[in-house]
Amino acid sequence: MMRGAFTAALTAALGLGVAAHARAGATVSIVNGNAAGLGFNDPAPRAPIGGNAGTTLGEQRLIAFQRAADLWGAAIDSAVPIRILATFDAQVCTATSATLGSAGSRFLYANFEKTGLYPGPVLMNTWHGGALADKRAGFEIDPFEADGVTPRADIRARFNSLLNGNPACLGGRQWYLGLDRNHGADIDLITVLLHEFSHGLGFQQFASVTTGAQIPSGAGVPLTDVFGVHIFDNTQQKYWNQMSDAERAASAKNPGAVVFDGTAVNAAVPLVLPGAPALFVTAPAAIAGTLAVGTASFGAKLTSAGVSSGVVVALDAANAAGPSTSDACTAITNTGAVAGRIALVDRGTCGFVVKVKNAQDAGAVGVIVADNVAGAVAGMGGFDLSITIPAVRITLANGNAIKAKLGASVLVSATIAINPAVHAGSDATGHALLYTPATVAPGSTISHWDTSAYPNQLMEPFNNDDLTHSVKPPEDLTLPLLGDIGWFADGDVDGLADSLDQCPASDRRSIVIVDGENTGVANPMFTNGCTIADLVLAEAAGAKNHGKFVSGVAHLLNVLRDAGIISGAEKGRIQSAAAHSSLP
């Protein structure tokens, strides 16, 4: 209680008085590894696009890379700069397939030293990615490259320079270098970078997924990694660091039964993965029930509250764009009936985005696309950021059942929402599922979320159009996972996790400065994460007036002096500054 009271008061004080010591984040920088005229230095002129102000292809590539790096830098905390050695160079690209690029940690560390309040390794004899090891050590473990001069890069990233609009490469599809996610038919570079950089930061396990073998230490003893200690197999009831190689290999191909078990991820699952998309038909009773749906890669994500309304068949002209009056391939004609309702349209002839956009333009609050062939439900592809209403796809049979009632002038009511009773991306106990298909896919298996997750996650093995550039809840589980493997939040980057830090926004200046007055007294940090300056400011937060503040500081400084932390002369300088100040 006392610690809590102290922390609360201190936090309040710091919030009022030390805005300069807000969340620190991390510096993630891109090291341009390309030679002159190539890759990031490609001089081909380009018009600015989607918020990317670069005027050459190389500039735009570098700006997009740095944007992805900055997004990560804003999400994680580290006192040690993170360097990504990056190049664009030619990789395989045919008319229908391409290698996009890769990234990963260049080095792994175990049993490294640490400084100050930094915690050091998560566990001994456990591999950590280089950037994570540096963060937890509190210093660059290996500051330089082999030349002894060049700062060492923690992560290597190589991307394909051939995706530049050449028809021979992906039919002309190219990297979308804008920063606004409006990639259309092209491939959003920032989304791919956020994914790949995440691997470099540690969203990756390092054992072989075919043999289960782990990277050995120098003494030949296999070591687990900080990701692997959180992988739990529901069938074997073991974590990966408890398994034999054979058991790990079996676990890697145990679909739907392998989860990531970490405090932060587990806490975030209910928010990020609230359930499975569904269509709840609420009336008439004859067809009421919960229908399975396919989701769309565009439009609003489904929510627990959902969208509820009556269902109306949206009508359009039967024409060359679409031969049916219910395919919604052209402008909706019964807008008066559709406005404010859930539009029911048929699959076929034109793209899903065309149908849903036409319904949205007619005022629909949601769209149900009924399949035009029998079969299981499936998703809907396409990309259009202007679509803001939710859309789902149902089977032909279910569509016909609804249409039959509507044809008989029976009111049909429905809700497009999340069904919390069905898990999508998590197991029955609420643990996030990892990707473990029955056939091992090296590169994908284990080091990604399962593809059943809804909404789609950045770290699924497949890049989906509805990703948002967010790496944290409520949209995404990536940041919680990184937290679980050791990327603890540390807003003042003093090495002490915010959850343990009694001064999580410390005044870490080297000298005690009281209300702008430099006392010249060193400002050490104590084991509780507080500095002398923090404690002085805490006195201000609790004082009713200036006199009480000065008196409180005097008592505080006596304690510090008696403990041998400051001298009598230093006490006098701080005391004087407190007296001169206008605090509280």
Add this chain to the structure above:
Amino acid sequence: MDRAVVRIVLACALTMAVGNVAGAQSNQASANAQQAKQKKHANQIPDSGLDQPEPEQGADPFERVVETVPVTVRADGTIVAELDESFMEAATVTIAADGALTFGHYAGLANANRAMRLLPARVLPQVFPILEEKE
């Protein structure tokens, strides 16, 4: 603010702090020495180089080989593993018959490139716009 609370908390903190302020300084000095020492160690870990083609990998298709990763144990106990390209997560994309994009991952660029080369060549039926289907 209850200053009595501050006093008590401070006293508790100082119990550890006196030693730890000095300890932290000592640790920093140790860290500095450590960094100086690391400069020498750095030569043991060669850079993978810039603008170089991806290294050739073992015969095991599409998988990394963990047993041959170079590992160094330093005098201070730090263990360092140098990862080759096969430990990078490589992303790929293919265009399906209906024009939709399918993404995938491989263990490293070399494996990704090899996999993309192995895909059967086919005529691209229609690229723009993306068609409606996505399973």
